[in-house]
Amino acid sequence: MFDRLHATCLSWAGAMALATGAALVAGGGGQARAADAAERAIIGFSPDGAYFAFEQYGIQDGSGFPYSDVFVLETATDSWVRGTPARELVRNEAVSVDQVRQTARKRIDPYLWRLNIGVNGKTLVSDRAADARDAARFLPFTLADDGDKLGLGTVRLRLTEIAMPKEDCTALGVSPHGYALVLENEAGEPLRILHEDTSIPASRGCPVHYGLSDIIVYPRSGEGPVLVVLLSIYQFGFEGLDRRFLALSTTFDTNPSTQ
Template sequence: MAFPVLGRRPDSKLRLILAAALVLIAAVLAMIPSRASAGDLAAWQVVGYSQDGSHFAFAEYGRQDGSGFPYAALYVVDLDQDRYVGGAPFRVLPEDDQMSIGEALAQVHAQAEGTLADYGISQPARLVAADPPTEHDANPRQIAFNPIPGLTSNVAPRRLTLTTVNLPDKPICQQMGDTYGFALALDGVEVYRDTSIPKSRNCPLDYQVAAIVMPMEAPFDRAVAIISVIQVGFEGPRRRVIAVPISF
């Protein structure tokens, strides 16, 4: 029965009123912004390099799936040791779905201010190549780039390729399916390989190459690969990012 509450089929005038009401309700609901999306995709920003290019800082931010709370994290990486330093990562997760993502990001920058100063993170970075997860025309596991600044160059582009490596994770992750690490090859030569999955990756399901970042000035023989980690989220797969140092 199409109208069980009324107990009888309404006349044409009433049907028109009901149809108009349903259209109005749908329009209002469409105008209400969603506070949480299934499987949030963290955005990221480069904070900068130290003057000698030995340390790199970046941040990620978004709105948490499930809770709708904004979040932000800031990482300071020793590129020679491939590890976080100075108390990083700094994290902000206010339990307030009315707070803006921008406010959360400002808070995490304030938390990290002392560490950024201690490590001299003041050199701007150059975005050399990027492949965002919303890009559909590119290969998400490969990126080609020219490390020499300029609009034209006779130098052949470098090519970074990612392959996944099936690795076991903690038992709770194994209940959700296969988990993976990854390896990176620069121009066919392997430059990085996971041998285990760090706890911070939270049940990784897949990876993509997000970007290549270099110092704005010297040195020009090293870069950072920003890697998207597709991991188990509260409402579906979500994206976080990590930084992997590479040298030429």
């Protein structure tokens, strides 16, 4: 699986602030709140389910600058469409998030138009927790057969955090983690490993925790469904943990319980 996360670059105001922030993250417990908790908006799929788009947006902690990132995913390969994402960061606190979102949307509109993206999928589960300590790491869900025996049935996702070294994070006093994501059947037997880290990409910064945010299914006529999972990633930030999102996609030719 390809990891595609836009980690907003942060600047630290001197060594004292850096050391203090690292101590807060390393301390765990009550410091699991998201200082800059990005929001997300699902834009939709192309009619054939081949492409999926979503947005993350918010206000940077520390700087107070608004940002918006719009991602377009090719679902069969779990990779971003060339030329995307569209990222907007305005270094002016007086500019609103809505203004920045509009600018990012204008930049991405040609891609959405060309790929015909805008068809709704079915959001089966949506976890609105903003804090790492409340984020879901195990979610069951059901998508009934629609007559062609290609529904997912009753399955569940299990997210596991994996302690993993990353030199620049360790130097800050942060204990970084990667993750594994497995699709299981109702009995808890693995159907498919959707992702398993062997190292932490530089794009994630210093990830401390992860959470399951959204499970989205797009049924395809005569084929198995497309499954998209949005995960929260809680990374080291200026005032605490900053939440960003990453997306994973997989497709099924038939019901996964028979694969």
